[in-house]
Amino acid sequence: MTAVELAGITKRFPGVVANHDIHLTVRKGTVHALVGENGAGKSTLMKILYGMQKPDEGTITIDGEQVSFSSPADAITRGIGMVHQHFMLADNLTVLENVVLGSEKLYGIGGKARRKIAEISDRYGLGVRPDLLVEDLGVAARQRVEILKVLYRGARTLILDEPTAVLVPQEVDALFENLRELKSEGLSVIFISHKLGEVLSVADDITVIRRGTTVGTAVPSETTPRQLAELMVGSELPTPETAESTVTDRPVLTVKDLRLETTGGKALLDDISFTIHAGEVLGLAGVEGNGQTELVDALIGLKHADSGTIALADDEITAWPTRKRREQGVGYIPEDRHRHGLLLEAPLWENRILGHVTEKPNAKGVWLNPKAAQEDTRRIVEDYDVRTPGIDVTAASLSGGNQQKLIVGREMSHNPRFLIAAHPTRGVDVGAQAQIWDQIREARREGLAVLLISADLDELIGLSDTLRVIYNGKLVADADPATITPEELGSAMTGAATGHLEHEETPKTPESPAKGEKTTPAAPAEAGTQADADAPEDDEAR
Structure with missing residues (x-):
């Protein structure tokens, strides 16, 4: 039985x-x-299915009936929901x-609505608590609220974007357990992702x-990440592996006892x-909202620390304004490229100057x-x-990955001594990921x-050459990238482990690598940040 057909x-x-x-x-x-x-063209296609845009040609069929959407409200009425x-x-x-x-017209705003939310939450194992403030929720809980929100409106087909x-x-x-619950109830899910290993598992x-057209279909049980990547970008799957160490004993950035407080004195x-x-890459792991953004702001000069010092080589820069830091070799790939990295309605060459x-x-x-500036652009x-x-052309007319490559090119063009790379490959495909990784590795070899x-x-x-974990504004753990697994690092990010993280020795099986054997990702993943809430990455092709 077909839920949705686009032809x-x-x-x-x-x-x-x-x-x-x-x-x-x-x-x-x-x-x-x-x-x-x-x-x-993925996002354009989903905008068409969700009624945000009308196709020039082609048909949409929902549950065997051909439809035409003029707005998202039409799509919602026909059981299409988008997260x-x-x-x-x-x-x-x-x-x-x-x-x-x-x-509000569905179930009101009182007891009936509360009962409906509880029913949906229990039915699909979402664990949503209706009286909590959203600002107090973690990223995963917010996502479950978004899923519940579209189910509340009667969605039978869910579009999940990254x-x-x-x-x-x-x-x-x-999340994947939640999706299995949805499937078992007869719901359908359209899952957009760059994480090919996850795609194959779920x-x-x-x-x-x-390039804007369908080039093939695949059955996960008969497909490898490598085959999928080659079908997707026409090339082999890259990995972020860094073979040789280029770390020197020359300090470039030294941060000591840095403290930043709210106006109320909270750290x-x-x-x-x-x-x-x-020549060193220090990786900072942490669940969103644990101080990463504040640390970047302090390093680039957007916020000034209440105490502690920041030194760039032999110069203490704690009191320096942002422009002076930039002129002296601090590069910056921001976590929110729309808010802090680009003027979306300005041409590319003006963005090169930013x-x-x-x-x-x-x-x-x-x-x-x-x-x-135009020639260099x-x-x-x-x-x-x-x-x-x-x-x-304007920066807004580029897809998210091409916007990111422009920013990386701009920052690398000034030969920085120290680079802040906040989510450098968020929202970019495996081909663009490989290029950005290569640029970082090359600059690292030259002493960045x-x-x-x-x-x-x-x-x-x-x-990374060195890994640190940030939790509630503190550096709580460190790990050796050569031995740590994503699962162990993920556990420390939730506050479950502190100190030096040692890889737990387990008997070597096909599923568990031996100690010292770096786990190679099945597919490079894409990073994203909640901070981009007002700059969605769904302008992939216009």
């Missing part, structure tokens, strides 16, 4: 065909994965208030989109101390040098494979010191 879907925008003759059939009671590189990668919840409202918001982007391994397992069927960062040497207004080639003396587009019709913050534990373990 011959074509969608054109000025200068680009986002979707061309796409076919997708989702069976009832199954998880159907939709995979493809950045700009492949966006970046959560659409109001922090200052309770779970119950968030769930009923906009759907649902595991910010979850630790234990939370991913719990999906019943897989459809691959490349956001408490007693943070670490040193990053030339953060480096006073530096060559953007400036000549005290004057801006637009011609040189063309070089970045070429060197970093930024897929764009030209440098005069890197602070790597990522929700992708395979990326953290693969790229």
